[in-house]
Amino acid sequence: MFLSVAFWAILLAGLRITVAPPESCGANDEESIQRAAALAVTWMRTNQYADGTFVYLYYPDTDTAPADYNEVRHAGVTMALYQAAGRMQDGGALAAADLALEWMKKNTVYEGDWAALAPNGHYASLGASALMLVGLAERRLATSDPVNDDLMHGLASFIAAMQREDGGFRISYDFETDQPDIVNTSRYYPGESLWALALMQEAFPGEGWDKNARDALQFITTMRDEVENVEFPPLADQWAAYGIGEMVEWGLTDQQIDYARQLAARFGLLVRTEAQREGSWFGHRARGRYSRASGVGTWNEGLAALWRASQADPRLADIAEPTVERLRCVSGILADRQVSVTEAKAFPRPGLAAGAWFRNNETRMDDQQHAFSGLLYTLDAIRGNPTREPQLPGFPRPLN
Amino acid sequence: MFASIAPFGALAAVLMHRAQEEALDVDARDIVLACVVGLACLTVVTLLADTILDAIDVSGPSFQFAAGAALTPLAMRLIFAGDSTYLPERMPKLAWLVPLGVPLIAGPVAIIAAISYAARFGEGDTIGASAIAVSFTGALLLAAPLLQRFPLIYATTVARLSGALILVLAVELAYDGVRSV
Numbered sequence: 309m310f311l312s313v314a315f316w317a318i319l320l321a322g323l324r325i326t327v328a329p330p331e332s333c334g335a336n337d338e339e340s341i342q343r344a345a346a347l348a349v350t351w352m353r354t355n356q357y358a359d360g361t362f363v364y365l366y367y368p369d370t371d372t373a374p375a376d377y378n379e380v381r382h383a384g385v386t387m388a389l390y391q392a393a394g395r396m397q398d399g400g401a402l403a404a405a406d407l408a409l410e411w412m413k414k415n416t417v418y419e420g421d422w423a424a425l426a427p428n429g430h431y432a433s434l435g436a437s438a439l440m441l442v443g444l445a446e447r448r449l450a451t452s453d454p455v456n457d458d459l460m461h462g463l464a465s466f467i468a469a470m471q472r473e474d475g476g477f478r479i480s481y482d483f484e485t486d487q488p489d490i491v492n493t494s495r496y497y498p499g500e501s502l503w504a505l506a507l508m509q510e511a512f513p514g515e516g517w518d519k520n521a522r523d524a525l526q527f528i529t530t531m532r533d534e535v536e537n538v539e540f541p542p543l544a545d546q547w548a549a550y551g552i553g554e555m556v557e558w559g560l561t562d563q564q565i566d567y568a569r570q571l572a573a574r575f576g577l578l579v580r581t582e583a584q585r586e587g588s589w590f591g592h593r594a595r596g597r598y599s600r601a602s603g604v605g606t607w608n609e610g611l612a613a614l615w616r617a618s619q620a621d622p623r624l625a626d627i628a629e630p631t632v633e634r635l636r637c638v639s640g641i642l643a644d645r646q647v648s649v650t651e652a653k654a655f656p657r658p659g660l661a662a663g664a665w666f667r668n669n670e671t672r673m674d675d676q677q678h679a680f681s682g683l684l685y686t687l688d689a690i691r692g693n694p695t696r697e698p699q700l701p702g703f704p705r706p707l708n
Numbered sequence: 709m710f711a712s713i714a715p716f717g718a719l720a721a722v723l724m725h726r727a728q729e730e731a732l733d734v735d736a737r738d739i740v741l742a743c744v745v746g747l748a749c750l751t752v753v754t755l756l757a758d759t760i761l762d763a764i765d766v767s768g769p770s771f772q773f774a775a776g777a778a779l780t781p782l783a784m785r786l787i788f789a790g791d792s793t794y795l796p797e798r799m800p801k802l803a804w805l806v807p808l809g810v811p812l813i814a815g816p817v818a819i820i821a822a823i824s825y826a827a828r829f830g831e832g833d834t835i836g837a838s839a840i841a842v843s844f845t846g847a848l849l850l851a852a853p854l855l856q857r858f859p860l861i862y863a864t865t866v867a868r869l870s871g872a873l874i875l876v877l878a879v880e881l882a883y884d885g886v887r888s889v
Binding site: 315316320324327328330331332570575580583584587611627630631633 | 764765766767768769770771773774777778781793794811816886887888889
């Protein structure tokens, strides 16, 4: 009997350490999440250069901000600022996003009815143009301003032209040689394009963008993981989740609903694992180092989009409650890890630290972007608001 | 719940105990009381499942994954030994409490499964399933004097098969834990 008790004690202790270490979800109350989101917006707004670009990387140990840059992430940060403008009635965010948009417009190549973001003048990656289009769609939702409608159509035409017959996409186009890249593929560009096309359909119904979006979703849900050799499918792709959240009202197939459920489970597993890293020293040892905010934030974004889908389609109703639980958890983790205004005073340049998330002494602008978007839409799930779009008829308001 | 209580493993354990020369018979009253104790234990942990998970800071799916792993030793014991637990030759005075109520009926695996299923399917379904499984186990154990007339290998063979079933359930439980939000 003693041996049996000892055996079970050792076994359960072993499981506790290796399989189910304690999970910690930080300060996951609504107020903390909202405060963290607002502070992230402040970082994006204040760490912008006069030409519209943002601080891409910052290393506080050497107090350096390298000159590296990435146009896809630039478009992503711009998109997040437009989300802040629309949903938080933040006039400062709108101004910063418009300045960032000007940089993108200056780096846009036009050919025929196409428009594509190509900072070097000839090489246009699909992801940059897709996120630029998402940003413009967010701006349109926030301001009802149609001034960029032609540009949106140009970008959408470019994305549609890059789409293959199987619904997947060519990942870039070289305007010098007038050839798309027919060799390489991308894990995330299809999801970004899917969401851009879905938003295009929402903005301009009746123009047929839904056909492209549906083809893209079919590719993502049936072929993408295989094409990209994803070891543990489905790929944790928040862009696909955004697309599903947008398209769920159009009607999804059972297979696509099943994919959405699997995707939510993948994000949920990642969140639980991250919470285990937070929960105890042995959990931290067993699960390895913390993920960076640009990763954790995408799980947040993906889960929030799928929560929205669960509100619109009864076939996903069963994931609603656990999804909110995970969203609260991952948002609490992010809120805890963010550098507060007080903590930032210990940094060489407090303005580059306040509101940022660091890992290995580094923050990158998309850490703030993804974390912010995830926190913003988590608040919707907590409050039970299934509408992602801003409901602000009087916007834009005076600048802050 | 049926698999985690392993009625045929419990039957084999009781039959093996009864086959021992110095064994004192376990009477019907002990069996009934053991079932009451076992069911009470499982009901309590089911009702306290959320509290327990909160107390140990583990989410339902993570616990479920661990529960799958915890089922494995029971499955191995059933497969290789043909019973679910060892019953001593000399039963203690309160045999209906230990070892019959706990761990024969409500063993660690059944308790872990009850917590896991309560989080997954709800308390009512779990208590209902526990009641059915415990009643069936009790009926089998009450019939032990009759079943003792048959060769022990019949009971141990069924127990070994149920061990294989538990192994499958363990994998399913762990897999579902990973595939849950």
